[in-house]
Amino acid sequence: DGGITQSPKYLFRKEGQNVTLSCEQNLNHDAMYWYRQDPGQGLRLIYYSQIVNDFQKGDIAEGYSVSREKKESFPLTVTSAQKNPTAFYLCASSIAGGANQETQYFGPGTRLLVL
């Protein structure tokens, strides 16, 4: 089955700790995205990547970092510089990331909580 997987489902972070959220897709999509969702809110774009070894900041990139070494994988690191990391994180992908009719498909999400 083609789709997007995210792990872990729940993640706990201690103060000052960096944590990495995994996102893998087997849809053969070029573009991948990371969004953050706070309770009762819509999604906000953190980072996106249209091609391997290239990525761009979204609206709320501060305190986050990403890498795109493989087409299938787009991990997100929440660094200690992110002062309010508690949120639901969703990864998405689309075919190429450049057209207005491209549907973005989402993974199941990771809930990050700060201890």
Added chain:
Amino acid sequence: AQKITQTQPGMFVQEKEAVTLDCTYDTSDPSYGLFWYKQPSSGEMIFLIYQGSYDQQNATEGRYSLNFQKARKSANLVISASQLGDSAMYFCAMLSNAGGTSYGKLTFGQGTILTVHP
């Protein structure tokens, strides 16, 4: 700037009846796409329906249809014959090449919680 407004924080509907979820948008881009997603309590975002800004006809996907009124900048989702499994949060979103950048930025509204009563 792109903006999506969903004015209904919560909606209730009786099973088997139809319901309309409102969405208005604001953009200066002539070319854009409008999407509706469903988010059940599990959290996953499920794509429902798409409408392009140049599409002449309203989009339909099974029990979902999109009432697209371009002049009024509205893109309301109509769910016919509601089912208990339709209870979820629904998000309207817009995709546009904001300001000529090379990617499509998906902008989301605040969402509407739909509750279907038996």
